[in-house]
Amino acid sequence: MDIPKQYLKPRSVEEALRMASGCISPFKFIAGGTDLMVHMKQGNESANILIDISGLEELKQIALEPGGVLRIGSLACLESIAQNALVREHFPVLAEAIETVASPVLRKSATIGGNLLCENRCSFYDQSEWWRQAVGYCLKCNGDTCIATGGKKNCYSKFSSDLAVVLISLDARVTGTGELFSKGLPLENIYTGDGVHPRKVRDGIMLLSVELAVDRKFRSVYNKLRPRRSMDFSSLTSAVSIDAQGGINIVLGGVDPMPVVARGNIHQSDELAVRAYKRSRVVDNDHYSRSYRKRMISVFVKRSFEQLGIDQDAPQS
Numbered sequence: 001m002d003i004p005k006q007y008l009k010p011r012s013v014e015e016a017l018r019m020a021s022g023c024i025s026p027f028k029f030i031a032g033g034t035d036l037m038v039h040m041k042q043g044n045e046s047a048n049i050l051i052d053i054s055g056l057e058e059l060k061q062i063a064l065e066p067g068g069v070l071r072i073g074s075l076a077c078l079e080s081i082a083q084n085a086l087v088r089e090h091f092p093v094l095a096e097a098i099e100t101v102a103s104p105v106l107r108k109s110a111t112i113g114g115n116l117l118c119e120n121r122c123s124f125y126d127q128s129e130w131w132r133q134a135v136g137y138c139l140k141c142n143g144d145t146c147i148a149t150g151g152k153k154n155c156y157s158k159f160s161s162d163l164a165v166v167l168i169s170l171d172a173r174v175t176g177t178g179e180l181f182s183k184g185l186p187l188e189n190i191y192t193g194d195g196v197h198p199r200k201v202r203d204g205i206m207l208l209s210v211e212l213a214v215d216r217k218f219r220s221v222y223n224k225l226r227p228r229r230s231m232d233f234s235s236l237t238s239a240v241s242i243d244a245q246g247g248i249n250i251v252l253g254g255v256d257p258m259p260v261v262a263r264g265n266i267h268q269s270d271e272l273a274v275r276a277y278k279r280s281r282v283v284d285n286d287h288y289s290r291s292y293r294k295r296m297i298s299v300f301v302k303r304s305f306e307q308l309g310i311d312q313d314a315p316q317s
């Protein structure tokens with residue numbers, strides 16, 4: 001692990017952005033550090049400078065604003081969000097999903113912003129430097145081929161933020177600094193679909209908040225496939241939400257380099273289920289096989305439809 005040479009601790013968003021724009025060598029914002037530090041330790045991240053934004057109280061608030069927007073600051077920790085009365089009242093599925101992320105101790109420091117920007121995963125990438133050197137570097141670590149697919153020229157690392165899956169199903173928007181966020185944007189728009197560079201949020205751009213509209217009155221079902229019910233990243237995450245007007249969102253994580261989204265209305269549920277299934281570019285880069293994870297997409301969607309009271313025939317693999 002390369003030890004960062006400088007550790008900066010700003011007292012405001014403005015100061016953090018000033019520090020970032022003054023950096024002349026690679027830097028990273030660090031919030032809870034629960035994702036970033038793992039990648040630094042594995043040698044997959046080598047920033048010389050860390051800008052610790054975890055003390056910025058202005059980005060930790062959770063509030064219901066006039067107009068019915070629930071705003072969650074990007075530095076709110078997962079535990080505080082899961083316990084928040086407004087979240088539990090209006091978006092209980094978010095609290096439910098948080099309780100499946102990492103462990104209780106990690107959720108005290110892990111933030112929502114860090115979760116939305118956490119690195120994609122792959123069993124050939126999430127390894128020590130020594131391991132990757134022995135096997136041969138892949139596209140995501142400056143190699144020239146994808147090991148998981150036996151030589152393809154695209155990276156299919158798995159999208160691994162469970163909370164993005166839920167929040168996209170709730171039509172969340174995000175605010176941040178920089179041109180990308182000048183008007184705020186739907187959360188799904190910050191992801192690229194390229195496994196090597198999965199996010200559009202460049203270093204120096206700060207995520208500020210997540211916005212949810214309470215008047216949509218969503219009903220949601222969340223599912224997560226993992227070997228153990230504690231401390232395991234997802235092999236498949238699904239969230240299906242229906243709003244009061246019968247709009248339906250199916251969102252999948254862990255089966256593509258970006259969240260897989262199928263949107264429509266309740267009368268199109270079969271078609272949307274097929275669309276989500278077909279769009280998922282699952283490869284063998286997880287402890288579960290590609291075919292099992294693909295099959296489980298149908299199982300999860302069917303199960304979610306049943307729990308939401310929707311008649312359908314989910315596609316079979």
Ligand SMILES: Cc1cc2nc3c(=O)[nH]c(=O)nc-3n(C[C@H](O)[C@H](O)[C@H](O)COP(=O)(O)OP(=O)(O)OC[C@H]3O[C@@H](n4cnc5c(N)ncnc54)[C@H](O)[C@@H]3O)c2cc1C
Binds near residue numbers: 101115161231
């Ligand atoms: C054992 C273990 C289990 C885990 N299990 C899960 C799981 O089940 N599901 C899951 O979704 N995740 C899981 N994680 C991943 C991670 O812990 C969480 O996603 C966590 O929420 C990341 O938040 P953080 O504040 O620690 O991010 P950090 O590690 O501080 O940052 C992550 C990335 O986001 C950037 N960043 C952070 N905040 C901002 C901001 N406000 N603006 C701009 N950039 C920012 C950082 O520069 C970095 O690139 C797990 C991690 C571990 C170690």
Ligand code: SF4
Binds near residue numbers: 123141146148285
């Ligand atoms: S999917 Fe292929 S290129 Fe991407 S991280 Fe895995 S092995 Fe590397």
